[in-house]
Amino acid sequence: MTVSALDVATVREAYPILRELAYFNTGTYGLMAEPVLTRYLENVASFERQGLRVDLALRSQIEASRERIAARINACPSEIALSGNATDGVAYVAAGLDWQPGDEVIISNQEHPAMNYPWQYAAQRDGIVLKRFPVHFDPCENLKAIESLLTDKTRLIGASHVTSPTGIRLPVKEICDLAHAHGALAFVDGAQSFAVMPIDVQEIGCDFFTSNCHKWLGAPKGTGFLYARQALMERLQPAYVGAGSAESFSFENGLVLQPSGKRFEFATRGFAVPASISLAFDWFDQLGWTQIFDRIAYLSTYLKHQLQEIPGVELGTPIEWERSSGLVNFRVVGRDETALQERFETAKLYPRTLGKGSEKIRVSTALFNDEDEIDRLVRCVREFVQAG
Template identity: 30%
Template sequence: MDIETLRRDTPGCAHRAHLNNAGAALMSRQTLAAVTSHLELEATIGGYEAAAAAQEGIEHVYDALARLVGADRDEIAVIENATRAWDMAFYGLRFEPGDRILTARSEYASNAIAYLQTARRYGVSVETVPDDEHGQLSVEALRSMLDERVRLIAVTHVPTQSGLVNPAAEIGKVAREAGVTYLLDACQSVGQLPVDVAEIGCDLLTATGRKFLRGPRGTGFLYASRRLTERLEPPFLDLHSATWTGPDSYRVRPDARRFETWETFYAGKIGLGVAVDTALDLGLDAVEARVTALAARLRDGLRSLPGVHVHDRGLRLSGIVSFTVDGHEPADLAELLRSREVNVSVSHATSAQWDLGSRGLPSVVRASVHYYNTEAELSRLLDALPAALPAG
């Protein structure tokens, strides 16, 4: 991996240490050019006409995403963001009173709110699977909680608030053995870790373009397995996802694009395809090795500072690093770092009540590395942190 070339191809690297890749990674020049050139084409010849002229690039994204996650192209839907992709999958499932949803304690707020809404609406039970001694979802506890009323296992692969990587493939094995639908939120894992839907055994998977894939904002995708798609009717349809076959009839299209809508961000689709090509060319094994090594170095550096606490748990860790500094609010630390041209983010308990809330952490600083980051940039973060203050 030629880091210097990758950094030269990433305009943002010239301006600041971007350690907020779990929020939105920096686009490459190639992805940026793909997006802007299509927008210029739309402005020059018209939106519909530009879409017709760019069909090859628009269709390519389906092949690229299918290759990325080990799916077939007819199992891929490109949707405006990961949350909407997840919603289209989740709200396409049918629930009845007494059904059970099993999920993880590290679940993201948007998903948890959807579970709770469904519980209120249909009388469904939402249950969090206990963590094991390492802080990840306990596969043994999951297996012990299964019965004929479990309708869905829904888990976030890499949570937004820490470096945890949940054991997705082991969860998938349990789900397959029990014949339970398995929905995996891979928003933070796709692009930094190898993700293969056959190996994982999930029926549904959602992810975004803007994070570790380094794609444009306003892009996301859904993998819906062929074996499940025909049994799922999206929560809303239009003339793209279905055909109006008669005055009082319609037919839902047979592939995963039943979860899409007709209007879409064509420039973003093309750019996403370019970003995915870059990830595939680099190789996700190489990407993970680079990302996890940088994250490990950052954790070691943080732990060496008095009064700094790293809050990541799990046997396997990702490129997300969560920490606090005694006597300093995470939001203030993020602002201080930003003033010194180091980008980080803050994760709040309102995004992860079952995890941060249960650990008594109102918020944490979230630094997230990518392969184009350097050890010098990690040092910039460490050097910019203020000294810890005594309690009280």
């Protein structure tokens, strides 16, 4: 892999916190680049100060956000519902289809609560049967595990594109093929893959793809989207509706929902927030998407190669970029992760632990991280291991 052409010094200047600490938590909360933040705050201020006077301008920026998301994943704008986060997209589908008791849904055993909660809730509320397949490093094992759970009642297979705890990239294209071969729908949670790698929903073949924009894209917190194939978007019944959701409304003729994702968008909102997704796109366009993707891949691989050299360190993420992402999971076998996290904090390094007693640490390598930060993190782990 070649070192990317991203102008790292310029990029790092746009994230002032990096002068104080190494931020390794983009997989939790992304950082907004200063040029994006300045314009985002201007959007917020102009709406708060001028109200209706800037409504049209903000609405046209919202449509620009929708169009740019659609273009980035090879979808049509009408197939995009702008949401508040990735979880919303799961809920729109789990609550929006006509489930019958006994319908079966298969998800993985490494899903984020974003998937686990809505599907478990649908199991309790609608009587669907929820099944989980164990995630493996090996893509073939994942497919075999799913196959063993398929029945003629399987209605949907849902999986993270990149799993939250381990950063394993699942073979989503093959999973979607498998779902369709059995007459089931395919749902992909792309919270950890969007703005990390190229996404083409046509190539993946998914019926639904959800993500947020506030992690890897660095758009405002509270932004996300659901892609639903047009025919399916028209089948999704929002649990709530309001002004904006309907193509037409009268008490005589009833309410006809928008055929597009707008059926989920209604009433007064913080319009400056979804409008400003487009500003994060401007930043990524300026830097170059390919350069950003290459940079994340390079840093993630650089980190894993060093960690695997340390005796007692076990990687929970595959080395190969094609099977992984910007998330790196590792543990120091038999050692308390909180003690290691304390060392990190003293050294001004901010990865995160994955639960008490898990021994596990997760490091997100984003476009703004650099080799020096990774070297410092690796040194910290090495010293921790040597100190016993």
